Amino acid sequence: MATSQFFERLSGPDRGFARAMASAALRQLGRIDKGLAPFLTRSLDTATPPARALLRVGAAQAWLMETPPHAVVSETVDAAKSWARAKSAAGFLNAVLRKVVSDRSHFDKAPVISVWPDWLTVAMMTSLGVEAAGRIAEAQLVEPELHLTPKSPDEAGALAASLEGQVIGPGSVSVPTGRIAEMEGFEGGGWWVQDVAAALPARLLGAQPGEMVFDLCAAPGGKTMQLAATGAKIVALDRSASRLERVSENLARTGLSDNVEIVADKLEDWTPSQPADRILLDAPCSALGTLRRHPEGAWIKSPDDIARFPEVQARLLEASARMLKPGGTLIYCVCTPLSREGVEVVDRVVAGGLLERAPISADEAGDFANGVTGHGDVLTLPNGQYGHDFFFVSRLRRI
Ligand SMILES: C[S@@+](CC[C@H](N)C(=O)[O-])C[C@H]1O[C@@H](n2cnc3c(N)ncnc32)[C@H](O)[C@@H]1O
Secondary structure, X not given: OOHHHHHHHOOHHHHHHHHHHHHHHHHXXXXXXXXXXXXXXXXXXXXXXXXXXXXXXXXXXXXXXXXXXXXXXXXXXXXXXXXXOOHHHHHHHHHHHHHHHHOOHHHHHOOHHHHOOHHHHHHHHHHHOHHHHHHHHHHHOXXXXXXXXXXXXXXXXXXXXXXXXXXXXXXXXXXXOOOHHHOOOOOOOOEEEOOOXXXXXXXXXXXXXXXXXXXXXXXXXXXXXXXXXXXXXXXXXXXXXXHHHHHHHHHHHHOOOOOEEEEEOOHHHOXXXXXXXXXXXXXXXXXXXXXXXXXXXXXXXXXXXXXXXXXXXXXXXXXXXXXXXXXXXEEEEEOOOOHHHOHHXXXXXXXXXXXXXXXXXXXXXXXXXXXXXXXXXXEOOOOOOOOXXXXXXXXXXXX
């Protein structure tokens, strides 16, 4: 049986505890491995995957959760004994976990920036500097908040009051986490889940009623709903037909389908029947700005996986620019803080002469004003006010 099927069979507190263990281990995996290393005679990589997983989860309980030491050792060893693929590691786990529960000093000494694999820590520090990379790592230590976008920014106050949340940014609402489909107003479609930083790009596009707006990497549709709510005519395009089903469901639930045409195609293969007044390009990227939500992303991806993005992004940005009316506005955004997928892509395409920057002012960036760069782009690094994702946003104009 696959591990995910075991999880699905759990319910109540067991399910919650399993989730909490996995989340704690994944959030600080790099530090946990550094804390474990002195207790091992060989590299952790040489352990079988089940033994490695149990060791990391045991260490997460000992060092990050308040699980009693005897329970950490006995429950983890019992779990190994009842798992065919881990049975032979029971003695090894027992010996190492006894040391783990009585000595957290190596874990405590591992710097917060080592939560990621080493290659990623280096990439973050090279791109952003040690201090900013450290703040991003810090942000990963805590469970993310739940943010909602109301259909109209004017409704943020009422939504916050009804869900015991608080208004953040220019019209988002932070609410206590819970089962989303059971929260007040979900069925009625008055709001959708969207990180406050993810809501910024569509707001900065400034779509007006009746304008032709292309949302060119649209699925699952958080930004499409924001654009549709402005009263503009929207073309929501994505290469993934299955992900576009999510866009349709989201639009139907929120009652925003009327002015949206959905197109399943590759951006670079699609020929629009008329040029756009405005375009939003939320390009495919390494998604390193959402690691606090999906910390496993740091370990699933390799340097090669993320190296391919800048070429793709530049190609998609150029193709998008050609679909824009002269003087039309384009927002390019990516949910990664790495400069090679952000400012460097924009600089390259701007140098080609199709686009120029339409700088974003500190006023427009609101709570992210401290992220406005000298070029007038925005990089939503930790703002010291509330947790959010890390987006790069640039506003451009067709020359
Ligand atoms: C970052 S996600 C978009 C998120 C979306 N804008 C939102 O707010 O919900 C990137 C999307 O780009 C799509 N994509 C990747 N390459 C594409 C291409 N060449 N043409 C069109 N869509 C593409 C992916 O299928 C994915 O849905």
